[in-house]
Amino acid sequence: MDAFTTPLLAGTATGALLLIAALGLALTFGQMGVINMAHGEFLMAGAYTTYLTQQVVTDTDLSILVALPAAFLVAGALGLVLEVAIIQWMYRRPLDTLLVTVGVSLLLQQLAKDVFGPQGDPVHTPGWLDGHVDVLGYHWPYRQMFTILLAVAALATLGALLKYTSYGRRIRATVQNRDLAETMGVSTRTVDRVTFFVGSGLAGIGGVAVSLISGTNPNRGTTYIISAFLVVVAGGLGQLKGTVIAAFTVGVVTAFFTDWFSSSMAQVLTFALVVVFLQLRPQGLFTLRTRGLA
Amino acid sequence: MNDDYLEIRGLSVDFDGFKAIDDVDLTLLQGRLHFLIGPNGAGKTTLVDAVTGLVPATGLVRYRNQDLLRTKPHRIVRAGIGRTFQTATVFEGLSVLQNLDIAGGVHRRAWRMGLARRGTPSYVAEALETIGLAGLRDRPAGVLAHGQKQWLEIGMLLVQDARVMLLDEPVAGMSAEEREQTGDLLRRIGRERTIVVIEHDMDFVRSYADVVTVMHAGKVLAEGTVAAIQADPRVQQVYLGRTAEEADHA
Amino acid sequence: MLELREVTAGYGRTRVLENVSLTVPEGGAVAVMGHNGAGKTTLLRVAVGLLPVMRGQVLLDGEDVTRLRPSKRVARGLGYVPQGQLSFPQMTTLENLQLVTPDRSAIDGVLDTFPALRDLLPRRAGLLSGGQRQQLAIARTLLTKPRLLILDEPTEGIQPNVVAEIESVITALTARGDLSVLLVEQHVGFALRSTDSYFVLESGRVTSSGAGGPGALDAVRAAMAV
Amino acid sequence: MKQLQNWGRTWGPLLGIAVIAIALLVVAPAVLSPFRLNNLGKYVCWAIAGVGIGLAWGRGGMLVMGQGVFFGLGGYAMAMHLKLEAAMATGGPDAVPDFMVLYGDGTMPGWWAPFRSGAFTLAAIVMVPAVVAAVLGWAIFKRRVKGAYFAILTQALAVAFATLLVATIKQTGGFNGLNQFTVFFGYNLYDPTNKRMVYTIAATALVVCLVVVWQLYRSRFGELLVATRDAEERVRFLGHDPANVKLVAFVLAAVMVSVGGALFAPITGIISPSDVDATASILLIAGVALGGRALLLGPAVGALAVGFGRTTLSETFPDQWTYFLGLLFIVVVLFFPAGLGSVSSQVVGRLRTLLPTPRRTPIAAGTDALEVAP
Amino acid sequence: GGSKSGEASASASCVDTSGDTIKLGFLNSTSGAMAISEQTVRDSLSLATEQINAAGGILGKKIEPVVEDGASDPAVFAEKIQKLLTGDCVAAVFGGWTSASRKAMLPVVESDNGLLFYPVQYEGLEASKNIYYTGATTNQQIIPAMDFLKSKGVKTLFLAGSDYVFPRTANKIIKQYAAKLGIKIVGEEYVPLDDDDWTTQVAKIVAAKPDFVFNTINGSSNVGFIKAYYEQGLSPKTTPIISVSIAEEEAPAMGKDVTGQFAAWNYFESVKSPANAAFIKAFQDKYGADRPTSDPMEAAYTSLYLYKNLVEKADSFDVDKINGVADGVAFDAPEGKVTIDGENHHIAKTALIGRINSDNQFDVVWSSGKPIEPDPFLKGYAWWDPSAK
Ligand SMILES: Nc1ncnc2c1ncn2[C@@H]1O[C@H](COP(=O)(O)OP(=O)(O)OP(=O)(O)O)[C@@H](O)[C@H]1O
Ligand SMILES: Nc1ncnc2c1ncn2[C@@H]1O[C@H](COP(=O)(O)OP(=O)(O)OP(=O)(O)O)[C@@H](O)[C@H]1O
Ligand SMILES: NC(N)=O
Ligand SMILES: [Mg+2]
């Protein structure tokens, strides 16, 4: 019985984590076309923010709640700095953003190592998250439910932002044709900055969730970044719906493979599966085709 | 000569239930300048797309006993059908000369692709003269102005030696003199080719069309000489509007 | 309204415009004509702010806007229809319009000018035909309620009866005196009917200019026949 | 005058290749210590891979972030042979590699056996990556996957490949990789003369690769490849299947990268998952970007420079050198998008006009705005 | 061309012993995934250097460290150790952590006839005349840990490890010994070194209900394991863990109170001895009172002193002379007296089992009482069959 519930529930939680990371990417990559390889380090920044918050707010029960907005702001601010300092010069060269942000990611990792030490720092789980419910033999940790909740909340907020405010249209217009958007009165500079702030901030939220799994660690970001990118790609660019489905699918499928084979093989098989899947649907789950040669 | 016409029978293109082309029959003969006109969204570009394999279609399109609807786009080109695009698309990073040379490569053997080009092949030089871009031969095509790109596209069809040319609004954005030059060029090269021109400029149509087909809402609305078409009240209503007569004397 | 003062501009190291000066008076309509590659589009891109000048100034309402971003210029009443039937391909026709204003009655207003777009509202702009997209582009720009309308070959690819409709809209707006127009157009007849002065551009320089109107037809033709 | 120019355009690059050849084959062995020469050999292997990446990415527009896979295929194929040679040198013709005894049950998987043959190994170094690239490329290109999708997909592939290696300790040595090679096709690898010979082979291979791409770039195929990069779908309407064009370049690039990997194993004495994973792949790309991906010599020179830079910086600033590496990426991509190899022409161009360049110089015509509408 | 010569030609040493300093290479990963662990080794090497130099150096020569970054990459370790040996001409190299890094350095030190001091417990099955192993081999850590479990009456055991050579080999040994001891292995799970999510694997532990978990996880992955373990309701009361790479450094970094869990090492900060008290004081004076000391740090510290003693006994920095006198060279280390085995270059060490207390210190609950002679190939253990499945 638990042979089924464990991978399903644990995989859903992994999927939720991937979703939070991927939502940020869906904005910066999917909507803006920037391949930010430092997104994982923004996640790491969120984790360190959680650690620092616990140094200040020593009541662990409270500190996580303080850490959430703090991590959002810290990671968002890092994203903003990145945008202003580097990315804004590169919107016409999407593939180059990838290389530049690899450099940023190296810098941030080394910086974390020098500031916080190469040894990770502990993050304490608050009392109200410390425990589990028994679901058909699986001791489902509260922490995993909390991660899922976070993901749903992030998704709902972002979805509403994109769907019900004119901001959503402006981001999409900006990425589809920057100059044209500008001549339609869209201040693409503002759009870029807001988008990068929000997208990076989401990584910070993901960092809080990650820190509850394993504390902080200068290399932690790299663990999630590639899976998160795969999720965005498999989900289809510019489509939140696809990102959600892809995140949970990858999470659950990986969990089942882990259960049946091993963690390593699960990674390999999941990657292979995504590659095969893209053979079937080259533009991801949800495709938006246009005419002509574009 | 007998085989050298493009035959379209019962052609339909369906986009998720929307019939962009609806059961169209057309026979396009060699040696005549064939014009395709009709309101925006009538299905003219889609028709060309269907013939050249860019969108899936049903029905029959036959050229020299080859069913084009079952042929891959690059094979259609090799069968002698060339086209231009409504938004001119050339290889921006390559020079005008290289653009033309690549187009001329269709009929080269694969292994010769590994060799370097020596000098300017005569057919490329000829095309350069014909399209008037000889002076710009070493410029990257990306910096050409709108109309120059359209000429380059026609030039690419010339070196390909396309037997059927489907030209989607080739003179849009050209000045009156340039249109005239282009029209004369089409007339010259059209003698031994099958040429279809999509166009909205009625002055141009009047000056050069041998046959005109009017499309509307995915169907053929009318077919005939320019005069006959202009006199057709249905065409006036959906396409030409009341300014048609005035424009006659402009 | 708009003034270009001795503008030199180009791409990379190539200069395309040399010392071009041009004024669009308040409420006036100016046509720019010239052959393929003469630099007409380049001129408009400078006016809109999409291309930085190498030398010279751009003034809007007498104020120097040379360093102002396009969106800021749009906020000051400039409207631009670029060449090439451009749209936001992944957004629907309606979203393309809503980008400018969510005001439904304003959208309905421009749809009266381009009734063909009404049926296409839910279709993604990337799927429209060239002419449909061009109609959308003009409609979208009209929604910004510009005081100065800059049009780059607006009738390219549009069916004749709609061209006539566009012409009458422009004429009506300029006639009311609350719209200035800078028009690049290859259809000399159309251009001269819609404007009251013209410039001819040849290899990046103004080679001839004068008052518009049908009477100028022969002068322009002569100026352009090289 | 004009003729002279043409002559320069055709043969100038060959002159550049000749300079590299002399530097690597004549000067370096004369002035460098055996250790430094061996280090240089390692960079040369990266440079060989870099030439392949330049072909796929610079000319073909395919940013392959998983070239580590092909580097690894070549590297492991060679390493398996060397491992078997080492085992046979001490334990006779049926000996199995030491790690299979340590971590496994002392039996060798069947697919190792053919690698006892040197000829088979050499064939495998070329054929295995070619076949893998052909199958993979065929699947990917026919489905018209490109751009960022392609980049991320191939990066995931590198991760999966490295993970697979780590997870198969008994077959591939796992995280440790394969090392302790003693014999290279009969030559004792502990002998400095023989190490120098391996270096010479690598340097020669680099020169050969450069000549191959030189001919390729000036051929019609080279032009077609650039055309495919710039307007893939348009190529279809010239009568070519762009997938095939890309496939040829992709396979060729994979083979070059594989050759680089194959020589990397005997030169460094080890091949392990960390030489082929996502990070290693990105470092391969870094050199190419630095030197200028679309240039002929740029990728090779860039890869040599990054290799040299990594060694020198990490020796001088063992604790801080990652900062430099990070900054290198940022500065080069930001300020020299076409690579450092293009700097000279940029400077010359600047001097020629004495004009301030506009703030946003279009990188290439066409990427500049209001251009492509679907 | 090249010459087909048969014998390995050991290059002549270029070590310069004429001045009043002697160069030693410190090769640890200060970047990449392993920096987390290896930085601490670097710190205690620096401490030992200071102390030895303050006391007059080795054979009257001050140590001049040449530091290099192994970058967590075996190929880099191979390159750097060659650079240290042939470029900088250091007399010996200290460093490495993962077995991968050691395996990468091994052929280089052998072909250059250099010296490497490797300070980490490892999976054994290796001995090189050019390497001194100052961490535990399996019969000094893993086998005693199994003896301890047997003595606690453990009947079922679950194996959790990182997916690389050390855990896999350790578990191969554990499984064979468990069979001999009558302990049943009820599960075996591996997760890649850089992975941190152990949820699914811990669920298997929950389901298997073992008496004990034998933990061979390395590095930061331990944090994820421990967190998942407590999250799913496991505790030392029901299912205690015995670890071989959680030390004083790691215990407080779990973000979880790990009181009551076990670890097998040869050194704990809590070891009571004058040598240890001096070591701790010196270390904390240099790096801060909040810095704990741990087994690998102590082994690295000890390795430098052992080297000093080796050189002084040989009265030479020459590798062959050192190897000639190595047998029996000892040092009164913080962990107690350690002695070099001249045959296999490992050292005799006392095995300890500690239980974590609420101060994140280890209370010694079991000890082998005396140093155990190193037996890297387990020749003295009849149950060991290296080629078993
Ligand atoms: N992929 C598609 N999905 C849905 N509708 C499409 C698609 N492609 C074309 N259409 C629609 O099909 C109709 C025909 O378009 P087409 O481009 O053929 O018109 P056209 O006659 O070339 O018009 P124009 O003169 O404006 O170029 C248009 O209404 C267009 O919106
Ligand atoms: N992005 C660019 N980079 C370099 N040169 C360019 C670029 N765009 C245009 N040019 C060059 O500038 C010149 C003027 O081009 P422009 O587009 O302004 O012409 P135009 O008058 O609008 O022509 P058309 O009537 O064909 O639209 C052309 O010769 C062209 O080669
Ligand atoms: N030797 C180890 N712990 O890898
Ligand atoms: Mg059309």
Ligand SMILES: [Mg+2]
């Ligand atoms: Mg123009």
